[in-house]
Amino acid sequence: MTLEPELKAERDRFVAFAFCWSDIVLELDLDFNIVFVGGAITPVTGKSDAQLIGTAVTDIIDDDDLDVFLQVVSATTADNRIESVSIKLKGRKGPTPPIEMMGYRVRDLKDHLFLGLRLGNNFGRATDLKKDKASGLLDNKSFLQAAQTRIKQQATAGEHVEMTMLDMDQLQELANTLGNDDAGHLMNSVGAYLRSSSIGGDTAGRIDDNKFGIIHKSGMDVDQLQNKISQMASKASGGKVTLDVKAATMEVDADHISDEDLANGLAYTINQFKNAKGADFTTGSLTRNMSALVKEAHEKITTFKNVVKEREFFIAFQPIIGTRDGKIHHYECLARFRGEHAGKSPYEYIVFAEETGLIPDFDLAMAQMALQWLAQQPKGRQVHVAVNISGYSVGDSRYVNQLIMMLRDNEWARDSLMFEITESSRLENLDEANVFIQTLRNMGHKVCLDDFGAGAASFQYLSTLEVDIVKLDGSAIHNALRAPKGRSFLIALGNLCRDLKVETIAEQIDDPRGLTFVRDCGIGYVQGYLFGKPSPDVTTFDPLPKAELFSKKAMSSNAATPAILARI
CATH class of the missing domain: 3.20.20.450 (EAL domain)
Known part of the structure; x- marks a missing residue:
């Protein structure tokens, strides 16, 4: 009997610890049904704890983030935490702003999954980040912005990350051959998979039609990532298309790099990748560490500044x-x-x-x-x-x-x-x-x-x-x-x-x-x-070269139609 107050105090202590970080806590069974909920869930979703117990957690996840959520939680084991993934819930008046989610699966508690959700703009994320509609990924400029923020945060936390650039040469061409629904499903699936593989679930971007970037944990299996995307394309085409996914991964060692240099290095790298064509894109062309690219970018910036300062250009x-x-x-x-x-x-x-x-x-x-x-x-x-x-x-x-x-x-x-x-x-x-x-x-x-x-x-x-x-x-x-x-x-x-x-x-x-x-x-x-x-x-253009193209003879032989002349 004397243990009950101590056990209750211990339980309350751990709940208090959980709410030091989380605004909402959820316990999910093996089918992702809610077996326990606590915190500010009602003000956010409009549903009480009692209404949510026994229901599928997917009922409160925003549709745009559902694929990412399922991929993340499905891949979670007792040895693999969910660390700082960004999702949106179905709020009272539509999708909520991004909510930070962390999670842990506990074998001793029926292998249930425990999630903590934190409200607010916890990463200092910009509210003006724009997404590519087809894939749901950040667009080129927003990816650069989000990548810089996330990389600095991970460096501050002592975590090493990598950036992988992916060239899916025929992806957009394949999507164009599919019906609207199939094309939409393919692009959404690729986008969701890349997001779920990125740090925080929000640092993957579409650089161009067939080019993508992702910030991920150091040591992630990039070969598996490539194979999975190829399988998605093969399935969408009925086995008719084998998508060649090229990848280049670089270490982002941002510990001693200033914010300005990091921004320039990232912009330089992404721009190189975006403009690379065919044989220009090789694993070796981008597989370098960030320090080397920052140095290269810094040298080019210095050179360009000198070109402007010394007026090493002229007007044509x-x-x-x-x-x-x-x-x-x-x-x-x-x-x-x-x-x-x-x-x-x-x-x-x-x-x-x-x-x-x-x-x-x-x-x-x-x-x-x-x-x-x-x-x-x-x-x-x-x-x-x-x-x-x-x-x-x-x-x-x-x-x-x-x-x-x-x-x-x-x-x-x-x-x-x-x-x-x-x-x-x-x-x-x-x-x-x-x-x-x-x-x-x-x-x-x-x-x-x-x-x-x-x-x-x-x-x-x-x-x-x-x-x-x-x-x-x-x-x-x-x-x-x-x-x-x-x-x-x-x-x-x-x-x-x-x-x-x-x-x-x-x-x-x-x-x-x-x-x-x-x-x-x-x-x-x-x-x-x-x-x-x-x-x-x-004076090169005086007299004008090809001036004979404006002679009366030339004009009369190529006269515009009366309908056009009436408007001129």
């Missing part, structure tokens, strides 16, 4: 030409590198600068160089140039403030200097971006929106961002040339822009056929190698 001009009169409307300012960097791909430099947060400084330098060039032009020469602004820079307050100050100091250039917003998909807040664009326009500078294509996002940009010009993406033009309904689409797009009083430019016009096509579709201006490659000397 490419003309934008009226489709009907052959007159140059303006020139786009493109960067070309000199010295030891001469001949290197400007695209690779720019992408690297965007991924590592260096692009605002480069964009400012280009604007300064354009202003200096304009100031050196002879009196009487009317020339207009457009300088690129990355979508990354639009969201950088320091860049915005410095650019506005620069333009106020050079009001004489308002009629000559235009701006072109590139990488518009990087614009995170369209309303704020539009405020910036209107500031430029109110100062007298025209603004062009680059990368305008056939996707729904482009039309959202056009409806929110008030611009003077849109530049039609080269791939959209080429697709319109090939597609049976391409001409009709481009005509409709041109008419829409005219109704909005927005001018149109077709880029990558490299042959007379392309010029005739876009002119017949009512597009106002063209840009491309048909009129020569970009040059540091604008």
